[in-house]
Amino acid sequence: MKYLIMNADETLGEKVAQWLMQMTEVGNIRVGISDSGKRDFFKKLKIDTVLVDYEANDSIKKAMDQTNVIVYIPKQEDLSTSIAHFERILENVQQIQATLIFVSFFADQEANPYLLSPFYGYALRRLAGSDIKYTVIKNSLFADPLIPALSQIIKDKEISYPVKDQSVSFITQNDSAHAIAACCMLKMMHGHGEKYVLTMEQNYNMVELAYLMTRATEKSIGYNPLSSAKFIEKNPHDKLEASLYQAARLGELDQVTNDFRKLTGREPEELEHFLRNGYQISKLHALNL
Known part of the structure; x- marks a missing residue:
């Protein structure tokens, strides 16, 4: 089997490639990148690399050649661009009769106000109406951005995410990549319209998140939520993030599943463990600067 990871110049794609290297021969892996600066990274790993222009059908076709x-x-692009690129992917997957593993996001409900929710909802319905062999893997919120945010949170002594008393679910990028790579390798787990939602084994409201941050950093951190209007006033250009918090306030981001365990056979990393390790590593990096 030959595997192609598209948009591998993103952090998640890099991690999927590295996990796949532990599961199959490197000669079975190809990555598609749009940033030529990433070529050296994959060259060191001896992974076949191809530049992909998502505006050019021939470029996509070349990248997919002889892959299964x-x-x-x-x-994360604007809605029309996301749909146009997705349609080109579908057209070429269909031509070579390959299996598509579409990496989605769990904020895809019909009434979800997240600005990219229409794309993820469209993609699901488009796939369902096609004759393509496909599987959908939906990520919950990535926990990774919480680590660089900790320094400011410690200074403020509080988190202020405007989600009120609702809970949200997380997954780490490393765990997401492991599950995606495992799905690639498990033929019985993909290609039949399966849908997996990757989450940790519990969700957290913001009071619980503040408590975990306090334990992980040994700094006192509370929760004092901004209003939606105040968040938009302070972050006028972060409309996408504001819409995500709006979705969380409506309880649309609290889903918890055991799909990660189904795909990998292990438990996902716990949030407190991730925060503690990430905080300690960030402190070491700061000392070395």
């Missing part, structure tokens, strides 16, 4: 399983990780 294609992992498509869409970038």
Whole structure:
């Protein structure tokens, strides 16, 4: 089997490639990148690398040549661009009769106000109406951005995410990549319209998150939520993030599943462990600067 990871210049794509290297011969892996600066990274790993222009059908076709399983990780782009790129992916997957693993996001409900929710909802319905062999892997919120945010949170002594008393679910990028790579390798787990939602084994409201941050950093951290209006006033250009918090306030981001365990056979990393390790590593990096 030959595997192609598209948009592998994104952090998640890099991690999927590295996990796949532990599961199959490196000669079975190809990555598609749009940033030529990432070529050296994959060259060191001896992974076949191809530059992909998502505006050019021939470029996508060349990248997919002689591959059997294609992992498509869409970038966060405007709605029309996301749909146009997705349609080109579908057209070429269909032509070579490959299996598509579409990496989605769990904020895809019909009433979800997240600005990219229409794309993820469209993709699901488009796949369902096609004759393509496909599987959808939906990520919950990535925990990774919490680590660089900790320094400011410690200074403020509080988190202020405007989600009120609702809970949200997380997964780490490393765990997501492991599950995606495992799905690629498990033929019985993909290609039949399966849908997996990757989460930790519990969700957290913001009071619980503040408590975990306090334990992980040994700094006192509370929760004092901004209003939606105040958040938009302080972050006028972060409309995408504001819409995500709006979705969380409506309880649309609290889903918990055991799908990660189904795909990998292990438990996902716990949030407190991730925060503690990430905080200690960030402190070491700061000392070395």
